[in-house]
Structure formats: C-alpha cells, structure tokens
Amino acid sequence: MLSNNIQAKEKISSRSGPVKRGKKMNIKPFFYLLPSGILISIFIGFPVLYTLYLSFFNWNLISPTKEFVGFNNYINVFTDPTNRQVMFNTLIYIGILVILNFVIPYLISIIVNFFIGKTKGPYKILFFIPSLFSLVVGAMLFSWILNPVSGPVALILRDYGMKLPQWTNSGSLAIIVICLITNWKVFGYNFILLLTGLGSIPKNIIEAAKIDGIPKWRVIWDIVLPMNKSVSVYVLILTIVEGLQYVFTPLNVITQGGPNYGSSNILYHTYLNGFVLYKTGNASALATVTFIIFLILLALEIKFVEGGRKHAD
Template sequence: MSTLTGIWGKFNKNRGNAFGYGLLIPSIIVFAIFTFWPFLYTVYLSFFDWNMISPEKEFVGLRNYMEVLSDSKTYRIIGNTFLYIVLLLAINCVVPYIFAFVIDVVLKRFNGFYKSAMFLPAFISLVVGSILFTWILNPVSGPLAIIFGWLGLEIPNWTKTQGWVILVLSLITSWKVFGYNFILLYASINGISREVIESARLDNVPLWRLFLQIILPMSSATGIYVFIITIVQSLQYVFTPVKVITQGGPDYASSNLIYHAYHEAFVVYRTGHSAAISIITMALFLILLFLEFKLVERGIYYEN
C-alpha cells in the first residue's frame, strides 16, 4: 500500500512539473525566436563576407575576426566603450545612490516632488532629448552659449572635440536613465528599517559613515542590479544620441562597440565585420559580468 502511495505521489509530482514546464513553453518559444536564433545567426554571419544585397555569402572563416582585431580603430572604439561605461556608472549608479540617500534620509520635506522631478525625463523620448540638448549646448547660438557669452566665456565645439563629445553624450544618456535608477535605489533605501537609521542618528554617526557602513551594505542587492543594468542598458541607450548627433564622429571619437556594429552592417554593408564585432562585444560583456559576480557578488547583503 505504501509503495502504491509513493508511486501515486511521484506521478502527481511529475504531472505538476510537466504542467509547469508546459506553461513555460510559449515564453521559451518567443525567447528562442527573438534571442537564441538571432545570436546563432550572428555567429554564423561572422564567418562570411556578405553585403546584405548579394544572394551569395562567401565563407571566409576567421578572416572577419582577424581584420577586426588587427584594425587600430577597433581598439580606439573599445577604449571609448570602457570610457562610456566608467562615466555612465559614475553618473547613473554612484550619483543616484547618493541622491536617493540624501532625499530619503537627510531631507524631510518635498520628497514626492524630488522623486517626480527626477523620474520625469524617463517618459521623454531620447531622440527628442538629444535634439533638445543639441540646441541648448550649441556653441554658437544655444541658450547656454549666450549666457556664457555674457560672462566672457565660450562653450567648446563639443561635437568636434575628442573627449568632450563622450562626456556630453554620456550626460545626455544619463538624463534619460538617471530617474529609473534613482527610483530603484530610493525604494531600496526606503525599505531599510527606520530603527537602524534612527539609532545611528541618535548615536551621532556621521552621514558619510551612515551611508557607507549601513545604507550601502543593506541596499547592496538592489545596488548590484542597478550596477549591472547600467553597464548593459546604458550603452544601448547611448546609441541614440550617437546616431542622432555625431554618427560616431569625429573620426570614431564618439563611437562605441554597439554603434560600430550597426555602422558596419547598415552604413558600409560589411555584415561579416558587424557580426564579428557583435560577438566580440558579447564576449567582453560576459567577461565583465563574470568579474563582477566573482569580485562583487560575495559582499552583497540579502535580507532573506
């Protein structure tokens, strides 16, 4: 009797598992069509020379990878990509962390207004934002240039100046991304026990120690999530201002790996090169994520 009961229990369990997997099938199909298949096709194209027009693809093996890795501008673009990552992490991860701490813990009034004001740009198209900032930061006739002119100062022609162009494009991208990251971090900090914070305040713990030794560790689970999506999504967002304003110029000074892959495929029609750049980009991101999980994930605090 006990044997039959055990068999029946296993049958019910397996049936429940099968039902659960069945519910996942539609999502798996969609994921396979829009993620796995494009990835596999990109790997396939990276071994061919094809201009997206000719019906024939010429198999070239690893030549696309060799040409990409032997091109000096590839390393310049990789350097631009890491510079974007550093700037976007500073502006979209560190700064909103500090803002969320100040608004939730230090300031006591108008919190709702601050949250709404910071999140508002998330609703505005980045194309519109890029055009708006191009007008505001116009070095000749923009409002900021006019105000600086009254003070005897000049705005550099940032779209043509190496270094400045990446900084300004990062600021434009951050204008769009900042509010979302801020709200996530604010919610995480707001969820920390008020008793812990008030006890620290009563013990006259300096604000910088309160942030570094209490707030930062106890909200680190959300912080690491924001850290990861900032690396991955911000470079996707920065594609828009690069496309609208600079098209990767001057002389690839504002291009990154994501835009360069687009440029190779849809501007100069070197699909094999574009696919190889895409695979190299994915490999670099996997290395970054592996290092992040290896070095940072250990110190994350999970309440439950």
C-alpha cells in the first residue's frame, strides 16, 4: 500500500513539472527608485556624512589643512557658556511653540468639532490664511506693529499712559515675539490637521456614549483623545521640528540671535558658527547633535503614529 502511494506521488510530481525552489528577485522597482536614491545620496546622504566628518576637526573653511580635535567640538557644545545658553533658549522655544502651536490649536479644534458643529468651514479658512504668506512678510509686519517707538501698538498704549517695552533689547521678550510670528504662520495648518483627526473618529462611538449619559468632557478625555493619539503625536513632533526651522527666518530678519545670543536657538547658532564666524567644527557638531535629536523624534513618530495605525487596522 505504501509503495503504491509513493508511486502515485511520483507520477503527480512528474506531470506537474519540476518544483520551483525560489523566485527570482524583481529588480524593476530598484531601477524606478534609482534616480531618487541618487538625488538623496548627493543632497542629503553625502552632506550628513561630511558634516559628521567635519565635526572632528577645527577648520575655518579657508585654511587648506584641517586640525583634528577628536570629540572636543562635542564637548564644547555642552560646556561652552554660549552654547549652553543657546541650548537653554532652544528648550524655551520648544516649550512656547508647543503651547502656541499644539495645545491651543488642539483646544480650539475640540471646541469647533464638538461644541460648534456644522460651521467649521469659516474657521478653517480664517486660521489657514496666514499660512499662505511668507515668514519674511510676517517678520516685517510684526516688527512694524510691535515697534516700541512708532508702531501702532506703542501709539495706542501711549494714549493710555503705558509704554511698550523694548523687546528687541531683551532676549526673553524677543523669543516670545519670534514665537508669536511662527505661531501666526503655523497655527492654521496644525489646527486643520487636528480638526481632521477629530472628525475621523467614528460617530457611532460618540453617539453611544451620549446615549449612556456620559458627560461630554468624559467622552472627550476618555474616548476622543486616546483615539486621536496618532494624529496628536504627529502634530506635536511636527510642531517641534518645523517650529525650530520656521524660527530661523524671523531670527535672521529681526534680532540676528541678539542681544548677546539671548534669542538665538540651536539651528540659528549652527548657521552663525558655520557661515558667519567660520567655526566649521563647532557648527558641524551642533548640526550633528540636532540631527540626532530629530532622528529620535522621527523614531517616536514611527512608533506612535505608524504603530497606532497598524493596531487600528
């Protein structure tokens, strides 16, 4: 009986032909991706590696030789008083930007979505209009409006016996004004992203909670916010990364990092060291530290946003 089964299997295998042990790899997709890969390697990959290389040298962009200093530039990033002040300023920027560009848009998007209801369109248009303008225009506009001597705000306050402080001479006040300019640019985009995320939550879950008599604030806290976690984490990380980048323009237009580095941040200080003071090694070390921070934020985005989508699916 066993021999008959073996013979039958051999006949079936001989009729069906030889068994394929493996599939040939399709290399067409790699050819399609090759142009993008080349461009990314030239304009992103090589500059990142070369910046990492320069961070171990002392060079002024002019001298034909580079002095190898090892990790001294990285030590200088965390020990130099100016660099530490810039790092502290960067943390202040992040804190203010998170409040202005994430917390407040999130609160307003919740109010618009759950308490206002159908008339969402005008709010989207109203908040998004500033995003269409250049940050240079915004910086010049705010510097004129908030001019301590001849600006409209100063003239109005003068009529009431008050005086607008010289915010350009104060690092902390300059940081607040620069964050307000960035908020004017970014607020509408973040608001629409958060509002869209809230609108994608299934209505039947919210209606079932209402039928059960659960208070609206409990529905928002226990149901809406957890279900919107992936979008909120994405906007939070976007606020930090793009906020620090957007801050560069008003910094360069209004304060140039002054007074005495009081309004500078890590991105502007990297530019200042590299292309104004010609401290290429220090600038490269700052850029590498910033790149590592952004990589950590990217890993968090992948973990919470992409991971959240997989669990939802």
